[in-house]
Amino acid sequence: MEELFDLPIQTKQRNVSSKPFHGYLNHNLYQSFGINEANLAEKVKDFTQQLWPDHGNQKIIIHSPPPDNDGDDEETKLGLRSHSDKNIITILHQYQVDGLEIKTKDEKWFKVKPSQHSFIIMVGDSLCAFLNGRLSSPYHRVRMTAKKTRYSTALFSVPKTGVIIDSPEELMDEEHPRMFKPFEYNNYRDFFNTEAGRIAQSTLHAFCAL
Numbered sequence: 480m481e482e483l484f485d486l487p488i489q490t491k492q493r494n495v496s497s498k499p500f501h502g503y504l505n506h507n508l509y510q511s512f513g514i515n516e517a518n519l520a521e522k523v524k525d526f527t528q529q530l531w532p533d534h535g536n537q538k539i540i541i542h543s544p545p546p547d548n549d550g551d552d553e554e555t556k557l558g559l560r561s562h563s564d565k566n567i568i569t570i571l572h573q574y575q576v577d578g579l580e581i582k583t584k585d586e587k588w589f590k591v592k593p594s595q596h597s598f599i600i601m602v603g604d605s606l607c608a609f610l611n612g613r614l615s616s617p618y619h620r621v622r623m624t625a626k627k628t629r630y631s632t633a634l635f636s637v638p639k640t641g642v643i644i645d646s647p648e649e650l651m652d653e654e655h656p657r658m659f660k661p662f663e664y665n666n667y668r669d670f671f672n673t674e675a676g677r678i679a680q681s682t683l684h685a686f687c688a689l
């Protein structure tokens with residue numbers, strides 16, 4: 480992991496994608512790489528070949544450098560701003576350094592302290608919409624409190640292009656009326672990439688709530 484993030488910036492920038500948020504990203508407090516269709520060994524190999532043309536198998540993803548001061552300024556501690564994931568399901572692993580926080584329905588943040596041998600499975604907005612809101616997609620953020628570099632790896636499952644996310648009738652009744660208009664994932668992701676999508680309190684509700 481360290482070897483990956485220590486590569487020269489020009490090498491890291493070889494990880495490009497035509498899709499938003501899918502290539503190498505470098506923000507103040509974090510850097511990330513993306514592998515599209517990471518379930519396919521071939522795609523992972525392409526990624527490693529881009530970065531290390533002469534040898535194989537290393538994997539990714541998110542890296543937050545330590546906060547650069549000891550102050551209590553919340554902004555400087557935020558490695559990743561509060562958001563819900565837009566995809567179906569996220570499988571997340573954080574290494575030695577904690578930082579992930581999840582917001583409860585009553586708006587309280589709690590620190591996730593997974594063992595190094597476990598994964599966090601998180602519901603994304605697309606699954607929330609498909610399930611007519613029966614499971615919600617939690618807001619989460621990364622807050623850096625230790626003076627250590629933090630690494631995490633995430634696998635985001637994403638609907639295939641053209642698939643319409645449409646909640647089945649079985650999940651609707653008088654107590655649970657239809658909550659969301661059917662939508663195609665790429666249109667939702669593109670909406671999130673607009674000003675209106677980014678500033679919305681809930682991107683999902685702004686995009687397709689009924």
Ligand SMILES: O=C(O)CCC(=O)C(=O)O
Pocket residue numbers: 541559564571572573579619621631632633
């Ligand atoms: O680094 C983490 O633990 C969280 C990453 C995350 O929430 C994301 O990339 O959507």
Ligand SMILES: [Fe+2]
Pocket residue numbers: 562563564619
């Ligand atoms: Fe996330």
